[in-house]
Structures are given as structure tokens and as C-alpha cells.
Amino acid sequence: MAEAHQAVAFQFTVSPDGIDLHLCHEALRQVYLSGLHSWKKRFVRFKNGVMTGVYPGSPAGFMVVVVSYMSYNKYKQLDPSLGLFAKLGQHIPISPICICYMTLIVQGFFCGLPVLLVGTSLWITIIMIMRNVLKSLLSWHGWMQERHGTVSWSSRLWLLLVRLFSGRKPMLYSFQNSLPRLPVPSVKDTCKRYLESVRPLMDDEQYDRMKGLAKDFEKNLGPRVQWYLKLKSWWASNYVSDWWEEYIYLRGRAPIMVNSNYYAMDFLYVFPTSIQAARAGNTIHAIMLYRRKLDRAQIKPVTHSVTHSHSVPLCSAQWERMFNTTRIPGVETDTLQHMNESKHIAVYHKGRFFKVWMFYDGRLLLPREIEQQMERILADQSEPLPGEERLAALTAGDRTPWAKARETFFSRGKNKQSLDAIEKAAFFVTLDDSEQLYDKDNPVQSLDSFAKSLLHGKCYDRWFDKSFNMILFKNGTMGLNAEHSWADAPIVGHLWEHVLSMDPKLGYTEDGHCCGKPHPNLPGPMRLQWDIPEVIQSSLTVARALADDVDCHSFPFTQFGKGLIKKCRTSPDAFIQIALQLAHYRDKGKFCLTYEASMTRLFREGRTETVRSCTTESCDFVRSMIRDETREERLRLLKVAAEKHQNMYRLAMTGGGIDRHLFCMYVVSKYLGEDSPFLKEVLSEPWRLSTSQTPMQQLELFDLVRHPEYASSGGGFGPVADDGYGVSYIIVGENLINFHISSKFSSPETDSHRFGANIRQAMLDILGLFQLDNKAK
Template identity: 40%
Template sequence: MAEAHQATNVFDEHKRGVELLYSDQGIRVSFTIPPPWELRQRALRSYFHMERAIRHRVYPAPPLAAVAVMVVVIVLVVQADADSWLRSGPLATVVWHIGNLLVPFAQYLPRSFYLGYLAAWTSFLGVLLLMWVQRMVLRLLLSYRRWLYLAPREKSSAVLLWGAVLKVLGGRNPLTYSFQDALPRLPLPALKDTVARYLKSVHPLLSAAEYAEAEQMAADFVKNEGPKLQFYLYLKSWWSSNYVTDWWEKYVYLKGRTSLMINSNYYALSNANLEFAVTKQRAAMAAALIHEFMLFKQDLDREQLAPQLIRGIVPLCMNQYQRLFSCTRIPGREEDTLKVFTHKSKHVAVLCHGRFFKMPLFAKGEHGRLLTKCEMQRQLAWIQETATALAPASSAEQNLAALTATGRIEWAENRERFFSEGVNKRSLQAVESAVFVVVLQDDHPADWTAMGRDMIHGSGGNRWFDKSFNLVVYKNGLAAINAEHAWADAPVLAHAWEHVLTTVTYTRPFDAAGDVVPTAASERTSALPSCRVLDWNFAAGLGPAVDKALEEAQGAIADFDLKVIRNDDYGKGLIKKCRVSPDGFIQMALQLAYFRNAGTITQTYESSMTRLYRDGRTETVRPVTDESKAFVLAMEDATLPLAAKLQALQAACNVHQDGYRNAMCGKGIDRHLFTLYCVSVGFGTESPFLKSALGRPWRLSTSQQPQQQTPNWPKVFKSIEGSKYTPKDLICPGGGFGPVAEDGYGVSYMIAGEDAIFFHISSKKACPTTDSLRFSQDLLQAFADMKALCGAV
């Protein structure tokens, strides 16, 4: 029909605001005014936003103190004589002049009112200036790093004085983001220093001829293209809050085109003892976990979550927490985007028996009170009953999430083709805008390895890999997490997960039957908000697309090899007897195990955080050094005495610890080289040195997982007193990730107290030279052999 070809353009697709349309018949403008309840919510949000902004600006002074200063200044100015310095001095003259410019009708105002007005904003600006100076001094103090290089029991008068001043200027009861403006920028290392550190790191990996070639490329780089690239990177370090983070997020994560499953997403488990569960009722456990996550989110939204501090005084950057909830990675053909659904995210998406449900979390729609745990259990019970009563979902519907496991280009094309309109668009929006995804799983794992495998990939079709995280609750009440990596690094989610899990464990909000104990709020007679099944239209080829995605995912799953183990022989308690850092000791054990496993030494990646700086994420520690190589060879030399091997271990660990500290302090190697390469690509500059340096594979990728980031553990251990369980049963085994290289290993480890260490070892079955079980055996043997060194002290 001819009418269908008329040009009609919509400039604004929002439901509220101004809408401008034009066609052949003319131009139409429509205004949509939000309903009163939304205007009220907008006003409240604006008020709280302004209130927090003021608190940030005047911190560490309380807002009431700032108001008191303003009142005192106003009274002094109003009551002062006309010829006093408060009203006629040099400062007063400037203020009068600015005031007359800003308020040209000032002569018509009452004199006392105008004086009070000028005194109010002048005193407020004075408070802001004073607090700005305080933050600059705090930033200078936070740039000091001598404390990080002290030995465990070493004391320094300068560090003690620094800590005392920092504690005073740091204030009391800070908001979540109070320290953000005071955190220093990540420093840009000198070009020659980074190149020298790089050459030192590859020396044990190269032959004499290869090293000479690397030295020549490095010298040419420093002489030719390097200074230009460094200059532009220096400019970026001044105009951005962090010269690494935006490019790292964009090029390492969001431009990655491979599947998120196994390759990028990671997982976190719950309790070490898989028989321990606070309740065996799946709906009750899920309700308690969802409720605690929502309380954590409320603290975060209100900035009532205390910022993380090292040693109680040194703040870490909290910026990554802003995308913990209601965040989804949206696929694109060339680059993905991270979208946070802030005020419209008031529900969770629940996957049960192959069907997605939308479960509201607030009693009065979008802006009511948070449902109680008991009410949430009732909602989840309804979902379980409904999912069971309905006819079995089709294979395509059961495995719809497999689309998020495909390559990013394929998923972007399928998303645009099948989810751009109608019921599919609405249902997809419900999943993507959810606070997080909850998976109610009908089975339960038999051991850590089975649980780790299930968490990192599931069936291939029952994890929405794009969400910031999926909370999976098993039939027996156990729970675990699958997390997308682009929005933040593992310690952020680990902090929230530890808080939620430990809180549910020690509060035990369940009765003898395992159900949530009702509260007064949950006994209200008001009807609960309705959950609903999300419908999908599988016509037009969506079903075959899901089947193809599932087949690809299951192929990757079949190739994935994982082994989760615990070294119970000893932990950091015995390691300390060697007078080395536990992390250094473990890294040397990994080097020894890899050498025995592969017959060679390989370039190794260890992740370190740079959150001592604003918007910091991670830096690479390179555990392979001349000293670590000497230790490995010493351990394989049966003629050397234990004392010589111990000396080699201590030397290797000391060098490793310095490398770790340097990485935390912005003196790493790899992020600097990475950003130099980004500049070179931007300018079209060829750099053989950078291509060579960044092209070396990481066949051993490792990461230590944080533990005890919350103060809840004493309460948790107290809650099991008199039971058959011990603290060892409740310690989290940590989590893991996939291998970085096709012919390499991914090793994540958790130091669980004084007597145990967990390892998550991954590899690819298609590679004939890697085997996760064999590596775990080599690792345990390395620990057994190194135990003798601790006894030689």
C-alpha cells in the first residue's frame, strides 16, 4: 500500500517528555507529563542526590558543621559595623562586587537580607575550599607507598606518623564514595623503566640469541617510536582519571568477540562442605539470598556501604560497585556495551524448569517497600509450582540462554533479528533489566569439581551470561555464582557474595522445617505483586538459532577440563615458617608444578589490583624471574642440600613480593605496554617491540582470590558451635575461570585460613599436552616436596 511508504520519523522514543513527529500531513508535537507518583520519586531522587553531593563536597566535615559555620558567619557579618573588615575589607569588596554582578537588583533588597545572602554563599564557598585543600592533602598522603614495602613486623616512625595523620584527615563514617576524589591518579611509569623491567622478566624465558634480539628491539623502541607514544600517553594520564581503565575495559573485554562462557565469565562457590546448608528448602534459601543481596544494594544506593580500607586507613577505589546490580552486557557487532538499568530495575528474572519468570521485589510496584524474606519465598514457591504445572517447555525455550553463550557477533545479529519487537523485545527487556538472574536448579553437584563445571557453563543453555551475575540455587539449598567480567573484577562480587552468604549463615532466618520464619511485615494481608511467565515467539527461525547456539556451547563444554582440589597438608601457618609470603610460596609451587608437568618454564600471569588509585582495576605480576627459575632448577637437583633450596626459595619469593608491590603501586609492566600499543594503533605506528612483547602467550594464568572481606566470620563460626561442623566446613573454596591460552592452564587459588589452600585448575581437553588432573597431582607433589624446606628453617 502507498500509505506504508510515507516517511514518518520519531525523534524521541521515550514514553515521557516531548515527542516530535512529522509526516506528509504536517508536524505534530505532543507533551507527556509523568504521573504524580513518578514526579514525587523524581523529586526524592534529586533531593537525595543533592544531599549526597553536598556530603561528598564537605566531607570529612559533617553537613551540620558546614551549616553551623555558615550560620556563625551570617550572624557575624549582619551584626558587624559597616566599617569593619567583614563588610569593607579587601575580601568584602570582592564579595560585594561579585554579588552586584550576580544580583543586579540587589539595591532593592533589604540590607540585612542581602548581607546574609552574601555571607551564606561566601562561607559555603569557604568551606568547600577548605575541604578541597583537605582532599588535596589527603591525595598527597595516599600517594605515599613506603608502608607497602615494610616487612610484616618492621616498624617505621615515618609510616606511623603518616598513618596517624591519614586517620585524622580521613574522617569518620565516610559514605561509600567519599574517598573517590581524594584517590591519586595511577602514575605513568618512565618508558625506560618499564622496558627495563620487561627485559628482566623475559630473561629466564629466552635463549641468549633470543634475548639479544629482544634487547635490540627494545633499544630501537626507546630510541624511535617509544618517546612519541609515551608523550601522548602522558597527556592522557592528565586528562583522564585513569590512563588504563577505559581502554582496558573497551579493548580487552567489550571488543572481545569470543563467547563469554568459559572464556571470560568466572564463578564463585559457597561452602567447602557440600553437605552443609542452612536450609534444604530451595525456595527459602533463594529468598534469603535475594533479600540479603537487595539489602546490600540498598546500602550501596544510599552510599551507606562502608568503603573498603587496607589496614583500616588506606581506602580502595569503590567505583566498580556502581555496576554490581541491574547491569547487563549488550552485544554489538563490533563492540559490546554495559547498560545499567537504575530506577527501572525492581525485579529479578527467575529461570525455573526451563522457563523465565519476572518476580517483583517490592510490594507496591516499582516504588514500594522491599518484600520480606517470607514473602519472597511465597513468590518463589508460586514460580516453582507454576513451572511444574505448565506443560514442559520446548527445547528452544529451555535453552534460550544459549544465545548468550555464542560469539558476540552471532548473538548481536540474533538479538537484532529476533528480539527487536513484540513479545520477544518485552521479555528480553525484563531479563536484561533485572537486578540479577536467579536460577532454580533441579539437581545438585556431587563435589567441588562438578559444582565448578556447572557454575562456569551450566548446560550451555541455563545461564544468562550477559548479566552482571547469575545466582544459582540448587535443589538441596546450596548456592553459587556465575559472573560476567567486564563490569568489575572478582574481588567486588566476592565481597558482596561473602557478605550475603555469611549473613544468611549466622542469622539463620529459618524454622525447623527449613522455611523462612514469618515476620510482622510478612503477615500483612495486602496482596503480593504478581509474578508472571515471560513469553517468547519462536517463529521466524528463533528455534533453530537456539539449537545451533546450544550445539556450539556444548562443544565448548565438552572441551573444558576442570579440577578443584584442596591442599590439607598445610596452609599459610606452616609457610610463614619459611619466612616468605604465602602468595610467593604458592607461585613458586605453581612454577615447580608446571616445570614438572610441561618440562619447561613458561610466561606466567598473576593478577594484582590497582584500586589504591582512582578507577583502578588490575595489573599483571610476572612471577617468572631469574630467581624463580633458579629455585625450580634447585628443587630438581637431588645433590643440593635443603638449606640451599630454602635459600633459593626465599630469594625467589622476595623478588616476587617486590614485583607484586610494584604492580599495586603502578610500576607494573603490562598495562603500560598495553596502553602504549593502543596509542600506536591510533596513530598507525608500527612497533615490532610492542607486538612481540604483547604477543607472547600466557600459558599459566593465575589469580589469588580474596577472603574475609567482611567482619561476619566470628559470628558465622559462633553459629556452628556445638554442631558437627567446624570452621573448615564453612570456608568458601573460592572460584575459578577458564584457561587464557588454548595450550595452557588457568589456576585460581584461595588461601583458606592457616591450614588449607584451594586450587581451581582449568585447561582444554583438545590440547594433548595439558591435563588438569595431572597438573593437580604435580602441584600437590610440589607442595609435599616444599614442605620439607619449611622444616629446614
């Protein structure tokens, strides 16, 4: 096969006449092109670093400031020597001509370097003023209190100032230094909001007990741990994010498959090609184009919409580790390994691993050339080496056994070289030998199977430690599995939207292949070599038990979407969250602690915060739907619950959430060696309903009005609690909402399909309260 081909740069033979040296010009040419590519990338990275470092300033602004200062200096006819030479002439016998010449020389010097230095200082001062003014402006969140569709004069003035101080043509990381730091809420406010959130879940005796624990914490230990958090918030960019990454993700010893990793699904109704290698060609090329834009910081900063024409910047820090990143297992804690550059991808097919170079002749491979490489892998009939087929199961099982096996068996020789090829790859690709498809004739079973395959596959055919796995199925459909510690789902969603939108633009030929021609001299993929002992079976056993227990159910809710919900003058997210509360009560006959993920990227290095969706107000509404209440009363309670939910969401987004604060106080208490019964009990409460909305962020990429078939299915994740549900949903266009539900077969309390039916009915029942048909008549 082609991977056996070796390009030899030079050969030499030693004879009595000397050394006969034979150079391979093609190999040397490739070395030259590779070096040229690396230097270009370094220059671009340096240039982008400078541009980002001086933003909202610019080179054009620098020239304006320096030239203006020079013109002012000349207009005022200022003496650059400050009268020095006039005084020298009084005491030293120097002719006027000499003094004139010396003055001209000094003027040339003083009008060059000093003007440049003073002009640069003035320019930097202006930049710092603009940056700090912008940071102060972005710290104000009064605009979030505006009623939807209305903008007050204070918000209009604020938007005008934000635009004025935001500079022109920002790059991805331009606003990083202008974003405010995440504020630390007061202990009193956090305890108060916590008690308010658990009140509907506790009886009077339980609540009084928790109230006493909170009061004791607020009086004694709370102020001490708060002092340390305040100190950290002044010193660090974000007082939460590093501890959140370490203690919630990297220190976890349980499998990351199902428990942490999540998935994204292909188009629902569009099947561009049935040729697996062709779909891989366009998809991988689109991903590499996105990486090139990311390396050049050419991706527009992601913003949060304030009005239809105004938005504010969000933190872009999580994009930095999207590519060339792997989670490395450790005995006690994992680490994230990020490479500045990687020129290859790792590919898995039928138990074999391959290293595929993404560049040739100093350029990125074209889609048809990538398809050519995938065809070579698919045509390879070689058998897996002993232990190779199920090697990736190590990444699916418990973390400590994987860390020990990695240290013992993969730290030297060809095992280390092959493992490096995977861990240092740009990303991981699986050419799956199964077929997955949304089948209109069998929608439930087909989508459920699709979701399970993306979430865990066979437990040994995805490298779960990579930042993300690109999965191409035998019939041409695709999906993605992402590791969670390096970033949250919206960041991966941004990449996924780009890939889905690029696929039809790159196009296919009539027979389903990528456009273009194969390359006649392209070196083939390299087969990775292993010498693997029997260390995998225990990890595979753990992973299979976990995967077999996951009950996945995905379905498109097509009865209505956000278009009708908006006509109800209700937030679509609040509408769905309250529907989930009603569905859960009907499903289990009780309420539970509910987690809804909210972003905090209005702040520097922000990640997520929790919105506790189960509130006293939402419970009151649910009970009204169970009892025989009037429609008017149910509507009133619904509006109160929706307003409460919106207020909580705003608080979470603007740094007023409670769960990250409670988490950080718990970490500090452990560092202090203090045991807090209050914090211990708070952090041990299970989230039996964990929910998340997947936002569509690049609406300009999809025209869902003209082409509703290009709707994305969104993605999902595994259940957080053994007896709970995980629910992910994506609002697609005006008329579609896709739901992804997960639970565990082993729990007698849960059934994903039953819960899905309850969600459908709850959505319809709540919409029915508004009697939109009657209003239309």
C-alpha cells in the first residue's frame, strides 16, 4: 500500500574514491515548502498578536497621531533643543554658521525619534483610554432589563458609545482586553437565592434545617472564603474558569464517554452524497479552512444581540484550543495538551489507525485529494495488529487505569510514536462501518440509533480524548463527538454550522464525488504501528456497560416553533423550560432540581452558569395544569413563571448566578481545611433534570425560509444523574424544535420515550392556553 512508500531526502555510498552523495530534489523541495509554510504562519500569528494587542487602535490610527503631533510641533515652531544651543553660544566661541548647522542636525534628530516616541506614547494612551471606557460600558447590563422589542433612550445612548469605542474591523480576539471581569456576588445574595431555589423541593422541616445551615455559613465561614475569592477576582482574569475546568472536568476519574462528551448531528433531511470518502473529503476540507481562518484570527468575534442591528462582544478565549488539542490522562488529574500547529489528522477504520497529512506542495489538500486519501484507507484490506482494533477503549473507560497503561506501555518505542501521531493530530476522524440515517418511515428508531452511535459508538472506534471526533458513516451521513473540558457546546456549534454550510457550497459531481481530480503523485496515508499488550479489556467492559445503559431518544417537534411562541409574547426558552417542568411532573409525579446551562461569556474567560429552572412560580403553574383551574388563571401563572425564568437567566448571564459562586466557595473551604455542612450538602444535590439549549449563532449561513431542508438536528449529551434525564434542544427557524433526551435503562423511574411523549403534550397544552386560532378568527 501507499503508506509503505518512503520519500528519501538523500542517499550516500562510501568508496575508496570518497563519498558519493545523491540528493532527492523533490524531498528537498517539500522540506523547503514546509519551512516556508511554517514561517508564514509564524508571521501571521505575530501580526495578529500585535493587531489584537493594540485594538481598538490600528496602524492607520498610529500614523494619524504621529503625523498630527509632528504638524503641531512644526506649526508652533517649537525649539526642539529647548534653548540649549543659544546658551552654549553665549559661553563657547562657536560661529553662528556652526550653531546653525548643529541646530539643523539636532532638529532632524529631535523631530524624528522624540516625535515618534511622544506620538507613540500618545497613541498608546488613547488606546488605553478607549479600552477602559469600553470595559466600563460593557460592565453595564441595564439593556437586558428592556422589554423585548423596545429600547430605552439610555440603552440607545449606551449602544452608540459602545459602537464609538469598539474600533473598526475587529478580529476574533480583539475584544479580549476590553471585556470586564466576572464579578463575585455577595454571600448574602447567594444564600438567599439558593434558599429560594430549593423551597419548592423541600418540606417545611427540611427547609428550616437548610435555612439554619445557610445562616450559620453566612455568619461564620462565608466571609472568610469570600475574602479569598475577592482577592482571586482582582488577580486572575476569571475567578471561576480555571477551577471549573480542573475540578469539574479534569479531576473526574469516571469515563468521559457519555458522562462528559457530547455530540452534534448531521442535517435532518438533506443527504448530499452516499459516498463515504466524498463526504469526508468536503467535510475535512471545510474543517481545515475553518482552522486556517482561526489561525489567522479572521473569524468574526461572536456577539450577543441587543437589537436587530446592535450587539455586544462575547469572550473568544475558548476558540484557542479547538484544534491540535488532546486530553492527556493522569493518575489523579488529566491535563490538556495543545500544539500550536499540526499538519495531519488521525483516521480510524475497521480497527486500523492512519496518519494522513493535510498539506502537499505547501498547500492544503483539496476536497478531491482528501477523498482520494480516504479511498485508499477504505480500500486497505490489511488486518488490525494484535490489540489495535479496540485500543481506543482506553479513552472510553475510567481515567486512572488509562493513565497507568499510558505510562507503562505507551511511553517509548513505536507505541509512543503512534500515540503521538493521534494526540498531536489536528483532530480525529472515524470512517464508521455502520449506516445511520433519519428515516421518515421509521423516524423514532433511526434517530435514536443515530444519537447513540454519535454519543458512544462501539466504545472503541472514537478517540474520546481528542478535542473532537469527526464521524463519517458508511452511507455518507456524518456527526461529531466533542470532549467537554476545553470548551462548551456553542463553540463547537460555531464550527459545526460552518461545516454544514460549506458542504453544499463545495458541492459534488453528478456521481457523488468531490469536485476536482485526484492527485497523481500524492503520498498515501501512513499506517500506525503498535505493540499492544492485553490492557484494554477492563476499560472496554466498563465502557460497554455504560453505553448499553444509555437510553437515547431524539425527535423533531414539528407542530410549531418559536414563530408561534413569539405570538404568545413569551420567551421561547422560558416556554420550553416550563414545558419541561410540566412534562417532568407528569412523568414522575414530582418536581426535581433542574439545571439549565447559561453562558457567562459577556465576561473575560467566562464559561457557563446554572439557571435553576424549577422555581416556586413554575411549580405553581404546573399544579394549576394538574388541578382544575381556569384558563385565565393558568395563563396568569404561566406569565409569572416565564418572567421569573427570564429574570434568573439575566442574572446568570450578568454574573449574578449562584452555583459557580457556591462551587468556588466550596473549593476555597477545602483549601482552608474547613468542613462546611452547608456547602457539602449543596454540592451533593443531584441534578435529576439537566437541560441545555444549543443556539444557532450564524443565521446568515442558512436561509431556512427558502431552504428549510437545511435544518440541523442539533446535538445531545448523556444523563447527569443515574435516575434523571438529560435534555438538549435546538430552536431551528420559526417552525421546528429538535429535542434530544437521554436517561438510563437501569433506572426504574425513567424512560426517554415516555418523557419525550410528555414533552410533546406539554408543549401543545401550553400553546393551547393562548387560543391563537380564536384570536386569528
